[in-house]
Amino acid sequence: METDQPTEESELAPFVIEGARSSRSKCKTCRRKIDKDVLRLGILLEGPYGTGYLWHHLNCAAKRRFEDVEEAFAAEAWNAAKVVPKDIPPLAELGKLREEAEQKKKERKEIPWAEVSPSGRSKCVTCGEAIAEGSVRVNLGRLVEFGNQVRTNPVKVHPSCVARQLGEADCDTDGETLAADLRANSAGLEAVLLDGALAQIDAS
Ligand SMILES: [Zn+2]
Ligand SMILES: [Zn+2]
Known part of the structure; x- marks a missing residue:
């Protein structure tokens, strides 16, 4: 007490x-x-x-x-x-x-989600290149340690870089359910843009 x-x-x-x-x-x-x-x-x-x-x-x-x-x-x-x-x-x-x-x-967004990049200022954590304004970017979970706590932070990647990012040891997003999760969590994104991003993810 x-x-x-x-x-x-x-x-x-x-x-x-x-x-x-x-x-x-x-x-x-x-x-x-x-x-x-x-x-x-x-x-x-x-x-x-x-x-x-x-x-x-x-x-x-x-x-x-x-x-x-x-x-x-x-x-x-x-x-x-x-x-x-x-x-x-x-x-x-x-x-x-x-x-x-x-x-x-x-x-508050739930990881993973896809969205239109509002500016050209964000960089893809996988390839380090800028993400173009108006293009779709995907937010995946990455494990980050704070002292003895582990948190999942969102990191932004190109759709074509998603497959590579999913293979990183600190990636906390499940590739198996990714498509379904993106559909569930990306309410603000037009369906046609999400379909395009998913096609790019599949092709990579
Ligand atoms: Zn308090
Ligand atoms: Zn990239």
Whole structure:
């Protein structure tokens, strides 16, 4: 359990909104530290090993668990704080954070996808040549290590370079299902252009 817990169990409200009383708590949403005085939402957890709050940045909670924020506002959860915080943003403002987060999620592309290159500035990672403006480029997954984490990042390639890129050791895109995946993930691309790119991939 976290530190920073109230001592009197009988006082525990289901939600509390407060300025963090120290910098020791961690946000359960983004897993980063919650700096002292930054607004946080505590959600009471009653478990077999005790009762206490799990903390979230108020903004993180708005993005990922808005229903809890709504409930906390309805309960005026700032009144459960030891020191009632000032400058609590209006619920509508937090609602906007949620909308933005959901919009971003929708726009996030799923790897692999094909698209029209909006400029001539991108370079194909396979051959190193520029990808012409207006031509179709394919985004394939590449494994990248960050410390002890491995992530898949999109890399851009010419359709004619896809076969070579799929053979790279750090390629994280499955060649077997590539055509079906591209069809599923390339909603913004005209079908005739996608067909052309798939033909080039097959021919290479
Ligand atoms: Zn957070
Ligand atoms: Zn290329």
